[in-house]
Amino acid sequence: MAVYKRTYKAFDGALTPGWSRFLILPRSSFGQVTQSKFVMVYLMACFFFPLLCAVFIYISHNVAFLQTFNIPAARLFAIDNKFFEFFCTFQGTMASLLTAFIGPQRVAPDLANNALPLYFCRPFTRAEYVLGKMSLLVYFLSLITWMPGLVVFIIQASLAGWQWTRDNAWILGSLLLGLMLWDLFLSLMALALSAWVKWRIAAGALILGVFFAGAGFGSAVNAIVRTSYGSLLDLRQVISVIWAHLFRDVSATAEISAGAAWGALAGAAAVCLWLLARRIRAFEVAR
Amino acid sequence: MILELDGLGVRFGTREILKDLRVSLSGRAIGLLGPNGAGKSTLIQTLVGFVKPSAGTARVLGHDISRERTQIHALIGYMPEDDSFIANMSAVAFVRMMGELSGLPRETALERAHEALFYVGLGEARYRLLGTYSLGMKQLAKLAQAIVHGPKLLILDEPTNGLDPPARQRMIRLIQEMRDSGEMHLLICSHLLRDVEETCEEVLILKQGRIVHTSNLEQERRANRRFVELEAYGHHHGFADAMTALGCECSPLGLGRFRMVLPEGFDLKEIYRWASGRDVQFRRLNHRRDTLEEIFLKAMEN
Secondary structure: OOOOOOOOOOOOOOOOOHHHHHHHHHHHHHHHHHOOHHHHHHHHHHOHHHHHHHHHHHHHOOHHHHHHOOOOHHHOOOOOHHHHHHHHHHHHHHHHHHHHHHOHHHHHHHHHOOOHHHHHOOOOOHHHHHHHHHHHHHHHHHHHOHHHHHHHHHHHHHHHOHHHHHHOHHHHHHHHHHHHHHHHHHHHHHHHHHHHHOOHHHHHHHHHHHHHHHHHHHHHHHHHHOOOHHHHHOHHHHHHHHHHHHOOOOOOOOOOOHHHHHHHHHHHHHHHHHHHHHHOOOOOOOO | OOEEEEEEEEEEOOEEEEEEEEEEEOOOEEEEEOOOOOOHHHHHHHHHOOOOOOEEEEEEOOEEOOOOHHHHHHHEEEEOOOOOOOOOOEHHHHHHHHHHHOOOOHHHHHHHHHHHHHHHOOHHHOOOEHHHOOHHHHHHHHHHHHHOOOOOEEEEEOOOOOOOHHHHHHHHHHHHHHHHHOOOEEEEEOOOHHHHHHHOOEEEEEEOOEEEEEEEHHHHHHHHOOEEEEEEEEOOOOHHHHHHHOOOEEEEEEOOEEEEEOOOOOOOHHHHHHHHOOOEEEEEEEEOOOOHHHHHHHHHHO
């Protein structure tokens, strides 16, 4: 490859298709995520619970093991909708923390260093930019949420037999939909908040704050206004209600209805989109 | 035609930034001049498609800025005025990514990123993180990302901002080389008249959002060659009459100094031929030269 040509020359070869260019962003930033030892250790830790679930499922179907250790099968947890709902809750929480670690690095540095004009002076739109940045987050979140969830379900299905699989196929749908939805929302929120504050560290703190301070703020609103709608500000509760709805968990007790939770999630996503539309611009007008 | 402005107006809220701009420019290198707040950067941002016009329209390389923004983006390279970079990326990764976003295939983008960085003089520093670059190096990296995909029109917003004299010279030389390569057109926005004078063929001068002057510097330079001031020593009596007889307009200024307007196709050797037969020495012969500064100041007075 000739790299030392001190003359300018134009390019007249074939260009790549426009639709595929958003994929350049995750490819370029993939190394930035994986070069962090902390993130890699955390990612590995995120696989511990799915591994535990897989081992538990294997043991619960291993009659010889149960007999050897004299464990009655009835004393073990049932592998049902609540089992997978708990899987969602646990891995969803891990995903929230991962979002706080890797999410702010995606957009905040571009805004802080005024890099957006460099992206948008090319045949590359704002929507493609957001899609490209989101796709990397969605990839890493998927890696610890619905992908291991799918593996755990397949292990259970293979050990429990065709009848169980046919009766509980809807659980797989709920698992995939619930976790994919959460991954998309987390990615969108991480981009929106980091675009808003433009500062990586502050954005990370803000993402954590939305999850942990949101619960306290929601409770305060409930207490002061004497309503239950303050809980809509608690995104962890909102997604728990949605997961309970998806997994047909009738025993779940919540202060808000499933419809209100779906509405709150849609509203929060709309606010994130609005923030992104306002912030992801090549040029800010000082009126 | 490189640039056609057709009643272009831009308004931010109640403030009218650009007002009814109408001009067609086709030079290889076009300079955009004006005092602070004249609307130069807003015009550039509008042409690049970052700002929507509130009135009229403009065409860049024949494409309408409102309707054919993607086509324009595929044809231009843009070097913004402000510091614009991605801190945690090496220069070669940055320029490669920008090339890929412009549509270059992956391997081609990498090859051209190396070439572009060598071309602008960052070859040895191309694996360093952009965040560790000096201001001058960042300017050169911005230039590299603007040319990596081989644009037809390169838009440079204050390219010599913050550069020390040697770095400025290098930037000017690069711009001149690109202009002379014939591969691309340039639109250069600068508040430094000397930069524009050294690199541009045409200038567009803005004042308070309006065009106050457009000028083809090449034509002006050629026209200026017809105006001559000379100082003669010796027996120069009859010089004015002799020059008038040769078709020149010649007015004596006293003390052997003359101001002349030469006719089209006049050969200066005629003057020396006349002088050599009469023992007349010329101590000084200057073509009049309207500097860009004079053009600019006249435009500002208007």
